Amino acid sequence: MIQSMVHVLLALISAPLLQGVINRVKAFFGGRRGQPLLQPYFDMIRLLRKGAVYGNTTTWIFRISSLAAAAGPAAILALLPLGRVPAMLSFNGDMIVLVYMLAAVRFLMVLGAMDTGSSFEGMGASREVLLAALSEVAFMLCLAALAAAAGSFSLSGVYREMDTFGPVSVMSATVLLILLLSENCRIPVDDPRTHLELTMIHEVMVLDHCGIDLCLIQYGSALKLWVFSALFSGICFPFAGRSLWADLLAGLAGVFATAVVTGVIESTMARIRMKRLPEMLSLASVLALTAFLWEILV
Amino acid sequence: MIQILLLASLGITALGAAACSMPFLKGRVAPLIGGYSAAAAGGAALLAAILVLVNGGQACFSSVWQLPFASFSLKLDQLSAFFVIPVSLVCGLAGIYGTGYMADEGNSTGGRLSWTWFLLLMGSMITVIAASNGILFLVAWETMTVSSFFLVTRYHEKGEVRRAGWIYLTASHIGTALILVLFAFPGAAATGSGTLVHPACSHGLFFLLALVGFGTKAGIVPLHVWLPQAHPAAPSHVSAVMSGVMIKTGVYGLLRMLTCLGSPEQWPIWWGWVMIGSGAVSALYGILNALGQRDIKRILAYSSVENMGIVFIGLGVWMTGASTGNALMSSLGLAGALLHVWNHSIFKSLLFLGAGSVAKASGTRDIEFTGGLLGRMGRTGLAFFTGSAAIIGLPPLNGFTGEFLIYWGAFSAVYGDNGFHASVSGLLAITALALAGGLAMICFTRLFGTVFLGSPRSENAGKACETVGSMYIPMMILAVLCLAGGLLAHLVVGFLPGVSIASGTPEVLGRIALVSLALPAGMLLAGALRKILLSGRSTTTSDTWGCGYILPGSRMQYTASSFSLPALLLFRGFVSLRLTTRSNGEYFPNGLSLKSGLRDSFMHRLYEPLFRSLHRLSGWFSGMQHGRNQLYVLYMAAVLLILLLWELGV
Numbered sequence: 044m045i046q047s048m049v050h051v052l053l054a055l056i057s058a059p060l061l062q063g064v065i066n067r068v069k070a071f072f073g074g075r076r077g078q079p080l081l082q083p084y085f086d087m088i089r090l091l092r093k094g095a096v097y098g099n100t101t102t103w104i105f106r107i108s109s110l111a112a113a114a115g116p117a118a119i120l121a122l123l124p125l126g127r128v129p130a131m132l133s134f135n136g137d138m139i140v141l142v143y144m145l146a147a148v149r150f151l152m153v154l155g156a157m158d159t160g161s162s163f164e165g166m167g168a169s170r171e172v173l174l175a176a177l178s179e180v181a182f183m184l185c186l187a188a189l190a191a192a193a194g195s196f197s198l199s200g201v202y203r204e205m206d207t208f209g210p211v212s213v214m215s216a217t218v219l220l221i222l223l224l225s226e227n228c229r230i231p232v233d234d235p236r237t238h239l240e241l242t243m244i245h246e247v248m249v250l251d252h253c254g255i256d257l258c259l260i261q262y263g264s265a266l267k268l269w270v271f272s273a274l275f276s277g278i279c280f281p282f283a284g285r286s287l288w289a290d291l292l293a294g295l296a297g298v299f300a301t302a303v304v305t306g307v308i309e310s311t312m313a314r315i316r317m318k319r320l321p322e323m324l325s326l327a328s329v330l331a332l333t334a335f336l337w338e339i340l341v
Numbered sequence: 342m343i344q345i346l347l348l349a350s351l352g353i354t355a356l357g358a359a360a361c362s363m364p365f366l367k368g369r370v371a372p373l374i375g376g377y378s379a380a381a382a383g384g385a386a387l388l389a390a391i392l393v394l395v396n397g398g399q400a401c402f403s404s405v406w407q408l409p410f411a412s413f414s415l416k417l418d419q420l421s422a423f424f425v426i427p428v429s430l431v432c433g434l435a436g437i438y439g440t441g442y443m444a445d446e447g448n449s450t451g452g453r454l455s456w457t458w459f460l461l462l463m464g465s466m467i468t469v470i471a472a473s474n475g476i477l478f479l480v481a482w483e484t485m486t487v488s489s490f491f492l493v494t495r496y497h498e499k500g501e502v503r504r505a506g507w508i509y510l511t512a513s514h515i516g517t518a519l520i521l522v523l524f525a526f527p528g529a530a531a532t533g534s535g536t537l538v539h540p541a542c543s544h545g546l547f548f549l550l551a552l553v554g555f556g557t558k559a560g561i562v563p564l565h566v567w568l569p570q571a572h573p574a575a576p577s578h579v580s581a582v583m584s585g586v587m588i589k590t591g592v593y594g595l596l597r598m599l600t601c602l603g604s605p606e607q608w609p610i611w612w613g614w615v616m617i618g619s620g621a622v623s624a625l626y627g628i629l630n631a632l633g634q635r636d637i638k639r640i641l642a643y644s645s646v647e648n649m650g651i652v653f654i655g656l657g658v659w660m661t662g663a664s665t666g667n668a669l670m671s672s673l674g675l676a677g678a679l680l681h682v683w684n685h686s687i688f689k690s691l692l693f694l695g696a697g698s699v700a701k702a703s704g705t706r707d708i709e710f711t712g713g714l715l716g717r718m719g720r721t722g723l724a725f726f727t728g729s730a731a732i733i734g735l736p737p738l739n740g741f742t743g744e745f746l747i748y749w750g751a752f753s754a755v756y757g758d759n760g761f762h763a764s765v766s767g768l769l770a771i772t773a774l775a776l777a778g779g780l781a782m783i784c785f786t787r788l789f790g791t792v793f794l795g796s797p798r799s800e801n802a803g804k805a806c807e808t809v810g811s812m813y814i815p816m817m818i819l820a821v822l823c824l825a826g827g828l829l830a831h832l833v834v835g836f837l838p839g840v841s842i843a844s845g846t847p848e849v850l851g852r853i854a855l856v857s858l859a860l861p862a863g864m865l866l867a868g869a870l871r872k873i874l875l876s877g878r879s880t881t882t883s884d885t886w887g888c889g890y891i892l893p894g895s896r897m898q899y900t901a902s903s904f905s906l907p908a909l910l911l912f913r914g915f916v917s918l919r920l921t922t923r924s925n926g927e928y929f930p931n932g933l934s935l936k937s938g939l940r941d942s943f944m945h946r947l948y949e950p951l952f953r954s955l956h957r958l959s960g961w962f963s964g965m966q967h968g969r970n971q972l973y974v975l976y977m978a979a980v981l982l983i984l985l986l987w988e989l990g991v
Contacts, residue, residue, distance in 0.1 A: 094878040098885040100796045102715045104726075107864060110871070114863025121856065134852045135845070139748050140736060146782060147735040147860060153782075157790030157899075159885045160713070165790075165899020172786055173908050176779025183775035187768060190756040196749070240888055250886050255871050321911050332768075335755075339764050 046287040047131045051120045053295065054273075058265040059083035061272065061302040068306025087261055093254035100160040101251075108155025109256035109263075115148030116266035122198060123270055126277045126294035127206070128287055129199035138186045138198050141270075142179065145226070148263070149175055156248035163240045167247035170317070174232070174244070177324035178225050184331035185218040189278070191338045202277045210341075214334035216279040221327040223271040223305070225320070227264065230309045232320060242317075272301040343400035346389035347417060347471065350429070353382040354464035361456035368448055375456025376440035376811075379463055383433020386425055386467055393422035394836050401473070416473035419838035420600070423679065424470045424593045427686035431585045432463040434815035438694050439578040441811035442701065455495050459579065461488040462587070469590050475524050482520070482590075486513040489587060492579040493571045505570035512567035516557030520594070523550045544602045548612055551598040552619070559591030561653060562623040563943045565646045569630070572642035573706065577697020580638055584645045585690030589682055592652060600839075605663030605671065610762050613661030617766050620653030621773035628780040629916050632787070632905040633939030636706050637696045640788055641689065644732065647777055648685045652678045654770050655747040662750060665763045669753045669843050676840045677746030680833070684739040684826055688731040691819035695725035698812055699792055702805035708791045708901050711802045715793040718807045722793045724816035729785040731823040734778055736857030739826025742850060746834075748774060749849075783908050791901040798895050828854045902937055909939070917942045 063080040070077025079085070097105065121131045122141050130137070153172055156164040190196055192211045193204035205212060225232040228245035240247050249260050276297030284290045315323060357378030361371050393400055403414035417425065439459065446452030461484060468481035490513070494506035557564040568588075572580045602608070627646030634640045655678025662670030698721045699714060700706045715722035731738035747770065754767030797803035807813070826833070831850035834842055887893040909918050917940045924930040965976075 091874060095875055095880045097880070097882050099882050100713060100716075100794075100885060102794070104715065104794060107868070110864040110867040111860065113867050115860055118856065118859035118863050121859065132852065132856060134849050136745060136749050136752070136849060136853070137856075139745055139752075140853055140856055143734065143736055143741055143745075144857065144860065146733070146778070147730070147857075150730060150733060150735055150782060150786060153786045154790055154794060157786070158794040160795030160895065160898045161885045161887060161893075162897050162899045163886075163888065165795075165904060168786065168790070169783075169899065169904045169907060172779075172783040173911070176776065176783055176908070179779040180772060180775045183771055184768070187752065187755050187771050190752055191764070194756050196752050196756055255874055259867055259871070335768060339761070 044131075046128045046291045050123075050125045050128055050291060050294070051131060054120050054123075054266065054269050055117065058269040059087065059262065061268050061299070062265055064299060064302040065306040065309065068303055069310050072307070072310035083261070083265065087258045090254055090258035090261070095254045095256065098159045098161075098251050101158045104151070105155045105158040105251075106256075108151045108158075109252055109259045111148050111151040112263035113259040113266070114263075115144055116263050116270055119144050119270055120266065123273055124199040124202040124277065125273050125291065126280075126297060127203055127283060127290040128294055129203070133197045133199035135196045138190070138196070138201070139183075141198065142182055142186070145267075146175070146179070152248060155252075159251045161251065163243075163247050164250055166241075167244055170244045171248060174225055174320060174324065177321055178222055178327070181218055181324055181327035181331050182222055184328055184335060185215050185222070188331055188334035188338055189215055191335060205278055206281045206283045208281055211334045211338050212278050212281070214330050214337070216275060218327045218331045218334070219271070219275040219278060220304075221323065223268075223275050223301070224308065225324060226271060227268045229305055231312045231315045232323075234314055268302075269298065272298045272305075276301045343389045343392050343417060344402045344415075346385045346392075347400065347415060347467075348402065350382040350385035350389065351464050351467060353378050353385065354460045354467075357382070358457045358460035358464070361453055361460065364450070364453075366453055369444060371453040371456055372440045372443050372446075375459060376436040376438075379436025379439075379460060380433040382460075382463065383429040383436065386429035387433070389417065390422040390425035390429065393417050394419065394426070394838075412474055413477060414473050415468070415471040417471050420593070420596060421470050423838045424589060424682075425467060427589065427683055428463070428466050428470065428586045431686055431690045432466070432582055434818060435578040435581045435585075435690060435694065436463075438581070438697070438812050438815045439576070441809045442578055442697055443576065444809075451495060455492060455576065455579075458488045458491045459582075462492065462579075462582065466587060466590060470593055479517075479521065479524060482517065482594075485587065485590065486510070486517065489571075489575075489579070489583055492583075493575045495576055495579070496574070502574040505567075505574035509567045509571040512557055512564065516554050516564070519550050519554035519557075523547060523554060523598070545609065545612075547598070547602060548608075551595055552615065555591040555594040555598070556619070557591070558588060558594070559649050559653075560588050560623075560646050561619050561649060562626045562646060563947065565623065565627065566941060566944045566948055568646060569634075569639050569642040569941065572645075572693075573636050573638040577638070577693055577700065580641075580697070581690035581693035584642060584693055585686045588645060588649060589686060592649070592656075592678075592682055595656075605660065606666065608660055608664050610661065610664045613657050613659075613664055614762075614766060616653050616657030616660055617770055617773075618657075620650045620655075620657055621769060622650070623647065623653060624650030624773050624777040625780070626650075626915065628777050628784055629909070629912050630939060630941060631784045632780065633909050633916065633918065633937075635709055635901065637699060637708050637711075637788065637792065638693065638706055640708075640784065641692050641696060644781070644784060645685075645689060647781065648681070648689065648732070651744065651747065651774065651777065652681050652685070654678075654773060655681060655743070655750070658747060658750040658754070658767070658770055661763055661766045662754065665754075665760060667754060667759055667763055668841075670750045670759075670763065670767070672840050672843055673746050673750030673753065673846070676834060676837050676842060676846070677743050677748075677750060679743075679837045679840065680746060680830065681740075681743030683833075684731070684743050684823075687819055687822050687826065688728045688738075688740060691724060691728040691816055691823065692732065694812070694816050694819070695721055695728060698808045698816070699725075699805075702808060703797075703799070704801040705799070708788065710799040711792045712798040712895065712898065713794065713796045714802065714805055717805050718793075720807060720813045721816065724813065724820040725793065726789060727820040727823050729789045731827070733781050733785050737827045737854060737860070738823050739830070740823075741853075741857070742827060742830035744774060744778070745850075745853065746846075780908065783905060787901050787904045791904070795898045796895040798898065827857070830854070906937065909937075917945060 062083040124130045153168045156168040193201040233244040280297040282293040399418040465481045465484035472478040560568045631643035658674030731740040734740040734744045751767040751770040754763040831847040921936040923934045
């Protein structure tokens with residue numbers, strides 16, 4: 044129990060560090076020294092010092108969207124196991140609650156974008172909801188495959204049982220990696236550093252957020268990256284230590300290793316054409332389905 | 342006590358209906374009588390149903406009726422009480438809403454009579470659910486259809502409304518015809534002794550007849566075509582009743598029929614497959630079509646098709662679980678389906694009432710001409726926001742609880758060793774629910790975002806103002822119920838009829854409520870932090886960032902059609918999407934145009950050709966009927982002669 048609390052606390056503190064690690068990996072591949080590891084923190088502190096400017100058309104929906112962006116992933120941390128360290132709260136069906144909590148955050152973020160009345164943000168919102176609809180299917184099928192393999196309907200149970208590396212793990216881990224890239228707007232799905240509004244997906248939805256609101260959104264996306272990294276690394280790097288403290292350390296190492304993997308992918312791949320993205324997500328669904336059928340039939 | 346409440350409720354609807362049909366009623370009196378007698382009748386029936394559901398047992402009433410095979414016998418058992426609750430609640434609130442919504446139509450005969458039909462609809466729905474006699478059931482079922490037909494054709498001056506009315510009447514009667522066949526089997530039309538039917542022969546045939554007959558009322562694909570026609574045509578409080586609760590009488594009828602077909606453990610496995618399959622098709626087809634509509638009420642109507650699909654998926658999970666002997670799967674599937682029936686009746690009626698307010702305030706049902714209403718209609722907007730979040734199934738609102746139980750039932754087929762049928766049908770249910778959920782997110786962010794957010798797209802939308810209290814207060818009550826249904830589901834789930842709920846389920850639902858409350862709590866915390874940090878700093882407003890363009894206009898906003906077009910293009914194999922582009926074909930084109938529209942494939946490809954050929958076929962007989970009396974006398978004589986010869990021959 045104490046380990047679970049330490050995990051949540053560490054996640055809340057060190058989630059922006061993942062972004063720093065990814066940036067350093069990308070800089071290494073680009074032959075640069077790169078920004079300091081703590082640059083995401085400096086950016087957030089700078090944003091916290093600013094005032095606020097709101098759009099003329101916006102209502103309370105816009106004001107609460109940034110709050111949800113930070114609060115949602117933070118609440119999800121309570122349901123998140125880290126490797127074999129169980130979550131603070133685990134019960135039958137917590138995996139579905141996790142998916143739907145993410146959906147609740149997305150609902151408010153999308154409405155926040157539409158509240159500005161900007162065509163760019165509407166376009167981003169439209170892309171976001173379509174990709175999310177497809178990735179939700181892959182996510183659910185992947186969870187079904189994992190539940191079938193582990194014989195449990197709670198995330199902590201699944202991650203406790205998945206301590207060996209079989210075909211189902213390989214396929215589920217691949218699905219979770221694709222989901223990590225698409226849900227966290229990484230290359231090859233979306234480029235968080237692009238400067239052209241027309242090509243953005245997630246970034247264009249937060250064009251009109253500034254100051255503290257933008258800081259909350261950045262913090263929220265760091266937490267979301269942590270959530271998906273933990274989900275991926277728990278399957279990909281199964282490690283059963285002698286004590287829960289060892290498991291906690293291994294889990295943390297896994298999360299940061301995932302950040303390195305993400306950095307490598309971002310450095311070595313180009314973006315996929317927007318029209319091709321549904322194909323990639325459908326591939327993830329098919330892979331998850333294969334994992335499920337493998338578990339049932341083989 | 343319960344009998345008195347139930348009869349009082351039926352009596353109030355009958356008296357109110359009679360009163361509203363009096364031609365000497367003037368002005369605002371008819372809406373007041375109609376609306377508040379609906380509310381009073383709803384209150385009485387609600388109380389009766391809650392008493393039955395909480396105390397257990399059942400309440401019967403029987404009186405002699407001068408008709409063959411029939412007696413006026415009512416029985417409120419657990420299942421009936423469960424369905425009476427949403428009917429009475431939604432009808433009562435819709436009645437109060439109607440007093441404001443129809444206030445300016447009190448003087449016209451049509452407006453006055455619409456209250457008569459409304460109260461008749463309400464009374465007949467309660468009778469359908471409480472009837473314990475086959476004939477009474479059919480009479481009430483037919484009254485329900487006819488009264489709602491007259492409500493759908495309230496604005497019959499418009500051609501499209503008349504067309505919608507005929508489609509509705511035809512579809513309903515095809516469904517009723519099958520139900521009649523069902524009741525006409527030997528021993529089916531039982532006496533007033535209790536159960537509705539006692540079919541003895543082939544159960545599979547009965548199941549299919551019930552599925553098609555009651556499925557027509559429930560709006561299951563491909564029998565759904567009347568919903569997107571009838572709901573937009575009717576006045577909004579009627580749409581709320583029709584879409585919120587009337588389609589649920591189809592589910593009630595199916596469930597009641599199923600209870601007469603032996604115990605669930607003996608049902609063949611293909612029943613479960615048929616239910617999950619038709620549910621999945623309905624859910625996906627319904628929500629995909631909702632994505633392409635511009636009429637706010639048509640969007641909601643197609644979304645009802647989706648939600649009834651979800652209910653059918655839940656029922657299918659129940660039946661598959663029962664057939665394969667998986668008790669957890671079956672109890673969770675039934676519990677989820679029943680809970681979703683309640684939840685859908687709450688948020689769908691809320692959304693239809695909201696649609697009525699929007700249409701009244703901005704003068705149009707076309708969402709491309711609305712926009713920015715949240716600033717001017719704050720209360721309606723808040724209620725509509727709650728309803729939209731609930732229908733997507735987001736925690737902590739009620740839509741999540743029912744879907745969660747269905748998911749759980751389907752997952753319980755997946756983990757553990759359950760055999761091929763259970764696991765694969767469970768997986769089908771999970772896939773359909775997940776995809777429908779994701780598409781519902783597109784549909785309702787599009788709807789709420791276009792109507793309530795951004796800036797107004799038309800002059801009328803810019804002048805919209807908040808409606809009267811009698812219209813927004815019922816919506817507020819429904820919105821509160823959406824929240825309560827999400828947070829208190831663990832208390833409700835023990836009262837679901839016919840469900841032996843697995844131990845641990847209420848605890849899990851309680852934990853979900855707790856976890857999902859962490860989201861609003863965290864938002865409050867972050868909001869407080871923001872408020873503290875911003876105190877003393879400058880908070881200004883400015884134009885939305887338009888990439889440096891300095892003259893932003895409301896027409897530059899993203900439109901609802903563009904919002905959903907990528908999704909429709911992706912799934913265009915499943916919907917009939919028409920895209921027409923026109924350009925002069927040169928390198929620097931001027932006067933480009935793009936038109937997009939969505940037609941219902943089943944209406945367009947199946948029913949229209951079918952009814953056209955039926956029409957042609959019946960045209961062949963028109964030669965026999967041309968109005969000459971002499972010929973008709975000749976026909977009669979010929980028939981008599983043939984009969985005489987036949988009689989002699991035998």
